[in-house]
Amino acid sequence: MKTLREDDWFGHTVPRGSCASAEVIVSQSFSGYDVKIPLHVWRGPIDGPTVSITAAVHGDEINGVGAIRRIIRDKPFELFAGTLVLVPVVNLLGFERHARYLPDRRDLNRSFPGSKHGSLTARYARAFYEAIVKRCEYGIDLHTAALRRTNFPNVRADLSDPRLAAFARAFGAELTIDSKGPPGSLRAAACKAGCATLILEAGEVWKVEPTMVEYTLHGIENSLRSLGMVAGEPLEPAYRLETDATQWIRAAYGGFLEFHVAPGDIVSKGDRIATNTSLVGDEQSSVVAPRDAVILGMTTIPSVGPGDPVCHLAYARRSKLRKAEKAVTQMEVGSLHERIRDDLASNVDVLDDPDLTTTPG
Structure with missing residues (x-):
């Protein structure tokens, strides 16, 4: 050129x-x-x-x-x-x-x-x-x-x-x-x-x-x-998580999902991410977190077949995740982080989980 x-x-x-x-x-x-x-x-x-x-x-x-x-x-x-x-x-x-x-x-x-x-x-x-x-x-x-x-x-x-x-x-x-x-x-x-x-x-x-x-x-x-192109110093985020370990968690069975987490949520090992039900509401299995993680991404369609991706997890050390959780709880009401989480959660129907430690059925 x-x-x-x-x-x-x-x-x-x-x-x-x-x-x-x-x-x-x-x-x-x-x-x-x-x-x-x-x-x-x-x-x-x-x-x-x-x-x-x-x-x-x-x-x-x-x-x-x-x-x-x-x-x-x-x-x-x-x-x-x-x-x-x-x-x-x-x-x-x-x-x-x-x-x-x-x-x-x-x-x-x-x-x-x-x-x-x-x-x-x-x-x-x-x-x-x-x-x-x-x-x-x-x-x-x-x-x-x-x-x-x-x-x-x-x-x-x-x-x-x-x-x-x-x-x-x-x-x-x-x-x-x-x-x-x-x-x-x-x-x-x-x-x-x-x-x-x-x-x-x-x-x-x-x-x-x-x-x-x-x-x-x-x-x-x-x-x-x-880079010195705009005045001022970069603003620090409320917390930082850096990782090279991510994993898609997939459905073991076909069914209709009830979600219990939203993008950006932090979960512990064994926490239930979603409940897989039949079309008439009978529970068939649970999708759980295999490790402590942050919810990086999710499917927005609740109907799944065996092997379909449900949730993308980013793994980090437990100590880092606990610090991040503490930082989130200390944020002001209406923070950008909170608004993002709530907006993204509006794309899926997030329901309370009656038992956060339920293992797969």
């Missing part, structure tokens, strides 16, 4: 201290017209890092779209230094069909850095990688849970990389999953190219959830503060 001036963004000159919207060509439609991704470049008045903020790499995951649009329209913080490259929708072809994948049924987030001579998805990935990723030093990629699931907000990053670990911790998430990212993912390819990239998983598909947007904006501002 030819060397570009720092103020040259896809044919638009964006001087220091200004902003502009632009488009980057990533593919062609079936009618032969160019497919252009809209983006917004915001530059501070002095030199600093270039940071990309991207959403909808999976076209149906749009909480991040809402957050990025808020930054573009409302400018909720003042950018003192560096450059923000704001891309509300990466997978435009999927987004336009309310679909996770591109029209060739491939996963864009398993196709980076792509290929100029590969499939539609591979070419799309390569065009975006060359145009955006390679011009950035840091990245924040916004995701949600997959269809019929929801996630408590959590950052995922390779904490073995000191530069990325500092950036990820500055985000201020209560829960951070230490992982390199799957091969072909945007963050894995970006990190390999020197663009230290984290992802935020928050909420569910096809929605722009207000508390998820609020949480996302808070974390983005924190991360930019850590």
Whole structure:
């Protein structure tokens, strides 16, 4: 790729201290017209890092779209230094069909850095990688849970990389999953190219959830503060849990679930997560926590078959979990953490568990 001036963004000159919207060509439609991704470049008045903020790499995951649009329209913080490259929708072809994948049924987030001579998805990935990723030093990629699931907000990053670990911790998430990212993912390819990239998983598909947007904006501002792009120091979360151990708990039998936990809840070994009942309400079995954990994500559909995922657990040391529980009880009424938990719980019918230590029937 030819060397570009720092103020040259896809044919638009964006001087220091200004902003502009632009488009980057990533593919062609079936009618032969160019497919252009809209983006917004915001530059501070002095030199600093270039940071990309991207959403909808999976076209149906749009909480991040809402957050990025808020930054573009409302400018909720003042950018003192560096450059923000704001891309509300990466997978435009999927987004336009309310679909996770591109029209060739491939996963864009398993196709980076792509290929100029590969499939539609591979070419799309390569065009975006060359145009955006390679011009950035840091990245924040916004995701949600997959269809019929929801996630408590959590950052995922390779904490073995000191530069990325500092950036990820500055985000201020209560829960951070230490992982390199799957091969072909945007963050894995970006990190390999020197663009230290984290992802935020928050909420569910096809929605722009207000508390998820609020949480996302808070974390983005924190991360930019850590780079000296925005004034102030990053705000610390009420608690921190970092782990590389997660597990999906699956249904042993088919049936209809009654949930006893919500995303973000902390459970102890043996606590009942859900009760599996017949359609007339007869209890068939229980789904219990095999270890002390925090509820990372859940299914939002109560009808399950044998082997269906019910709950995603993140494991941490008991002492850490107890400290987190204490921190939660000391939060002010109406805290963002409480509102997120309550909002996510509204997507499932959470009932009191008559016996928290019931074992599987």
